Amino acid sequence: MTDVDVAELPAYPFIGPDDNPFIPVKGADLDRLEGPVGKVRLPFGGWAWLITRHEDVRQLLRHPGFSSDQYKPGFPVLNPIPPKQDDASGLFIFMDGDAHSRFRRMLTADFMIKNIRRIEPLIEKDVVEALERMRSRGAPADLMNEFALPVPSMTICHLLGVPYADHDYFQHHSRVIMDRNSGPAEVEAALGALAVLLGRLIEVKRNEPEDDLLSRLVAERVVPGELREDELVSLAMLLLVAGHETTANMIGLSALVLLEHPEQLAALREDPDLAPGMVEELLRYLTVVRTGLPRLAMEDTEIGGQKIRAGEGVVAMLAMSNRDGGVFADPDEFDPKRREAHRHMAFGFGLHQCIGQPLARAELRIALVELARRFPELRSELSLADVPQRPMAVTFGVAELPVTW
Numbered sequence: 001m002t003d004v005d006v007a008e009l010p011a012y013p014f015i016g017p018d019d020n021p022f023i024p025v026k027g028a029d030l031d032r033l034e035g036p037v038g039k040v041r042l043p044f045g046g047w048a049w050l051i052t053r054h055e056d057v058r059q060l061l062r063h064p065g066f067s068s069d070q071y072k073p074g075f076p077v078l079n080p081i082p083p084k085q086d087d088a089s090g091l092f093i094f095m096d097g098d099a100h101s102r103f104r105r106m107l108t109a110d111f112m113i114k115n116i117r118r119i120e121p122l123i124e125k126d127v128v129e130a131l132e133r134m135r136s137r138g139a140p141a142d143l144m145n146e147f148a149l150p151v152p153s154m155t156i157c158h159l160l161g162v163p164y165a166d167h168d169y170f171q172h173h174s175r176v177i178m179d180r181n182s183g184p185a186e187v188e189a190a191l192g193a194l195a196v197l198l199g200r201l202i203e204v205k206r207n208e209p210e211d212d213l214l215s216r217l218v219a220e221r222v223v224p225g226e227l228r229e230d231e232l233v234s235l236a237m238l239l240l241v242a243g244h245e246t247t248a249n250m251i252g253l254s255a256l257v258l259l260e261h262p263e264q265l266a267a268l269r270e271d272p273d274l275a276p277g278m279v280e281e282l283l284r285y286l287t288v289v290r291t292g293l294p295r296l297a298m299e300d301t302e303i304g305g306q307k308i309r310a311g312e313g314v315v316a317m318l319a320m321s322n323r324d325g326g327v328f329a330d331p332d333e334f335d336p337k338r339r340e341a342h343r344h345m346a347f348g349f350g351l352h353q354c355i356g357q358p359l360a361r362a363e364l365r366i367a368l369v370e371l372a373r374r375f376p377e378l379r380s381e382l383s384l385a386d387v388p389q390r391p392m393a394v395t396f397g398v399a400e401l402p403v404t405w
């Protein structure tokens with residue numbers, strides 16, 4: 001890589017102001033970093049190119065000359081990672097080319113929009129049960145931990161066939177995995193604990209299959225020899241962790257946005273058909289993957305007019321690209337009627353775009369509609385500045401959201 005005085009570079013990742021969880025980057029950092037491609041200092045040593053403009057991020061994420069393999073030499077590591085495991089594990093988000101496509105194809109049908117629509121009654125049931133349970137306990141309540149977190153946990157458990165009774169166990173280990181303060185040994189231990197849980201469950205599915213994703217993958221992929229059991233364990237772990245952590249944070253933050261804009265909460269109550277457009281704007285406005293998406297250049301190329309050489313790391317900062325004023329008018333404003341909101345990249349872009357986005361959209365839409373309908377007098381117990389945040393989480397969120405009604 002090019003000789004660079006790393007100590008003189010801005011430290012990455014950046015954290016928004018303590019008093020406003022809706023702002024992904026502090027004003028001083030924003031002034032330095034928005035616009036042309038620049039260099040940043042990485043948390044575990046070295047540097048990388050930071051890509052912040054909307055079109056530059058799109059170009060990067062669809063370019064075949066960049067790798068997602070975090071174990072390649074020179075990869076811009078943003079979060080603690082455990083020692084490298086078997087190259088054929090099912091963590092396909094860290095794979096390239098045919099290896100990535102192989103695993104992704106196994107899941108595509110289950111996460112297609114038409115299949116997600118079939119399970120929407122199940123999602124609605126989970127949402128209603130969580131809300132009524134919260135109501136029965138009485139006000140005040142912690143909306144984050146009593147509603148936002150249980151809903152996607154219940155849904156992904158139903159989808160995969162994981163007993164919901166295990167949710168405290170996998171939520172605890174998921175939080176360790178998704179916390180940038182966790183060390184590599186802690187992450188490895190959490191991954192190992194989940195692997196044991198899922199390995200035992202897969203054996204149960206082999207002998208007593210049910211109507212769920214794990215049972216189908218065992219019967220259709222493992223038994224014929226297309227998929228190894230340890231690969232399925234890794235694949236299931238990825239879906240379990242990613243399938244509830246990101247959506248839980250989106251539900252919690254979205255509820256907070258609507259509590260700060262009560263007129264929008266009232267509008268949603270009066271007209272639930274506003275929900276799809278509102279969800280797209282919330283995804284753009286909040287962009288919970290605030291650490292960005294790291295990639296490694298495998299060939300010389302040019303992004304945003306900047307030459308990037310093979311072996312250099314880059315980071316696509318989704319949160320800033322979704323606030324690009326050249327694409328989104330008044331980008332720092334929450335506007336549920338924004339026509340261009342669908343152009344956001346909250347789920348990434350290109351071949352690695354999140355496969356679970358139809359499920360996340362459905363959960364978010366149903367959760368917000370039912371919350372607005374069943375709690376018309378909902379209000380926050382805290383000022384926006386006092387809501388505790390989780391700035392060191394891989395997917396940003398709030399730690400608690402005390403509410404009353």
